[in-house]
Amino acid sequence: MPNRLPEHAHLVAEYVEPYRGGRLTSGQVERFRRVVWSYYRAARRPMPWRETRDPYRIMVSEFMLQQTQVSRVEPRYHEFIARYPTVFELATAPLGEVLRSWQGLGYNRRAKHLHETARRIAERGGIVPDEVRELRTLPGIGPYTAAAVAAFAFDRRVVVLETNIRRLFLHGFFPDAQGVSDREIEPLVEQTLPERGVRQWYYALMDCGAALAGMVGNANRRSRHYSRQSSFSGSVREVRGMIVRVLSEHAEVPLETLERAIGPTDERFRPALEGLERDGMVVVSGRSVSLGESSP
DNA sequence: ATCCTGAAGC
């Protein structure tokens, strides 16, 4: 995180045109676009998944980036793509191996969902869908990721809205409003969306929104959908993470050994292990536990 | 403490 932001970041922070409803004037659209592009030209963030056109690799990056910083994803993305260069390597790998590749990234269900999605895509010849409606049917792909894959991999002209873009529009067009719904923001995203070059435009929007995070208070707190996150330390998912980490270091672990590793007095152990089993990420057979799905 | 290119289950 640079202490000194690029000059154009101030241009982004100073762009405020309170939105009064209706359609944006062509002048407003033009001014907004000028600020966004000028920032992007000066300070675009290069990322490996922005250099490829491979829909599979873009999809992998979108799974990894859900609730996870770019800086944390970057090294893991390289490792993952080196191990699973195409959707077929990923689809044919055992779930346990994929979970090990994911270890430390967090939200491990993303890995299971990505694996299952890869299997379904491989069954259909390895073609990643290019339509939001179809993408939405795949596990782990929600409203954002579906739109992101369509826009970034296929340059489809669809509305993409995530935390950086939301922050940018809240800051620029809803400076004083409270409890702003995404339904109010989406029309503005649509109206400022260019006819061509959709992918680069969204990269620019996200970089502008990310730049704002370091300068002004988080405008996303004025979103209707804003909610604080429950604390991690002391939570069940903390123990889930510990269990997955231990299991990823061994092929099979006796139940007692696993419990001792976590802390025999920790009453979160049972619910955590049962949750992981229910989610299909660990298998308890007899008195031993292993990562992945039950082998056929 | 806060938040990160969210999704699923209820």
Added chain:
DNA sequence: GCTTCGGGAT
């Protein structure tokens, strides 16, 4: 609508 789901950097 509300909760759960990781982990690390700040």
